[in-house]
Amino acid sequence: QSVLTQPPSASGTPGQRVTISCSGRSSNIGNNYVYWYQQLPGTAPKLLIYRNDQRPSGIPDRFSGSKSGTSGSLAISGLRSEDEADYYCASWDDSLTGWVFGGGTKLTVL
Amino acid sequence: QVQLQQSGPGLVKPSQTLSLTCAISGDSVSSNSVAWNWIRQSPSRGLEWLGRTYYRSKWHNNYAASVKSRIAINPDTSKNQFSLQLNSVTPEDTAVYYCARAIGYIDNWGQGTLVTVSS
Numbered sequence: 171q172s173v174l175t176q177p178p179s180a181s182g183t184p185g186q187r188v189t190i191s192c193s194g195r196s197s198n199i200g201n202n203y204v205y206w207y208q209q210l211p212g213t214a215p216k217l218l219i220y221r222n223d224q225r226p227s228g229i230p231d232r233f234s235g236s237k238s239g240t241s242g243s244l245a246i247s248g249l250r251s252e253d254e255a256d257y258y259c260a261s262w263d264d265s266l267t268g269w270v271f272g273g274g275t276k277l278t279v280l
Numbered sequence: 281q282v283q284l285q286q287s288g289p290g291l292v293k294p295s296q297t298l299s300l301t302c303a304i305s306g307d308s309v310s311s312n313s314v315a316w317n318w319i320r321q322s323p324s325r326g327l328e329w330l331g332r333t334y335y336r337s338k339w340h341n342n343y344a345a346s347v348k349s350r351i352a353i354n355p356d357t358s359k360n361q362f363s364l365q366l367n368s369v370t371p372e373d374t375a376v377y378y379c380a381r382a383i384g385y386i387d388n389w390g391q392g393t394l395v396t397v398s399s
Contacts, residue, residue, distance in 0.1 A: 172326050205385050214378055214389035215327070221385070258327055260386065268344050269317070269386065271327035 173198065173270035174259050181278040182249045190275045192242040192259030198270055202262045204242030206235055209256045209274075218257075219244060246277075254279045282306035284379050284390035291396050292373075298366040298397075301356075302379030302390055309355045309362055310335045315382040318353060318364045321392075322375035332382065333362055369397045 175193040182188040192204060204222050207215035217226055219235035222242065234245045242259055259272040288300035302316070309316060315334035321327050331343035333353045343351050350367040366373060374397045379390040 203385065214392050216389075217385075217387050220387070226387070260327075266345070267342050268331075269319070269329040269382075271329070273326045 172273035173263065173266070174261065174272035176257075176259060176272035176275045178273065179276045179278065181280055182246075183280045184249055184251065186249045187245060187247040188249060188277065189246075190244045190257055190259075190277070192244070192272050194240050194242075194261055194270075196240060197265040198240075198261040198263040199237065199242055200240040201264055204235065204237045205260045206233075206242075206244045207258045207260065209258065211255075215258060249279055251279050253277060282381055282388050284381065284388060286377070286379055286390040286393045288393055288395075290394055291398065292369055293399050294370055294397055295368055298364070298369050298373065298377075298395055300364045300377055300379070300393055300395070301361055302363070303359070303361040304381075305360075307381065309360050310357055312336060313383060316353070316355070316362045317380045317382055317386065319378045319380055319386075319389075320373075320375040321378065324372075325375070328375075330364070330366075371397050373397050 206219035208218045209215045222237040223235045232248045236243050256274045258274050263270045283305045285303045292298045315332045317332040318330040331353050333341050352365045355362045376392045376394050378392050380386045381388040
């Protein structure tokens with residue numbers, strides 16, 4: 171059972187906008203940043219969004235993040251077939267003194 | 281550009297010790313602004329942070345409560361790398377293990393090592 175809660179699946183058609191939610195508590199998202207990672211099959215997770223809404227260099231602006239209270243959200247606009255992957259949220263947890271992750275959302279591009 | 285290269289056995293017998301190493305290029309294990317982490321991933325447990333080591337005038341470690349009694353993460357400054365040792369493994373420790381750098385957040389991951397615990 172993951173500390174952060176994500177929907178197990180999401181889907182959309184090419185060109186659509188999809189959002190993925192991530193729910194936590196005051197000890198993690200409520201008091202710290204939210205991060206998002208993309209994982210393609212057989213590869214390590216890749217940083218997509220840091221500090222709630224910042225994109226590392228090389229990440230398209232189709233990817234955006236936000237945070238409100240104890241929840242975070244990842245939005246992907248102009249959906250493309252190559253966006254089909256697993257997406258994970260993460261945050262630091264002050265009570266556990268460690269990083270916590272969501273269970274992952276499998277995005278299918280129909 | 282930092283790169284993390286993992287090495288270690290892919291098969292460990294139950295009750296024995298799992299040992300992995302993460303070689304760092306493009307950064308220093310002794311950096312004052314970085315933490316070096318181990319994370320594992322399995323279908324049953326998802327992504328699970330195991331612990332970290334970092335240097336801030338002296339060496340510090342934090343470990344996840346789930347493995348605290350049997351884990352050690354150690355730096356090796358002479359080889360610019362860090363290691364994971366997990367004792368008394370069981371089949372539940374079967375997972376893909378990743379080393380990762382954190383600069384306030386986890387930004388770089390090793391390639392991953394599938395470790396199977398089986399006799």
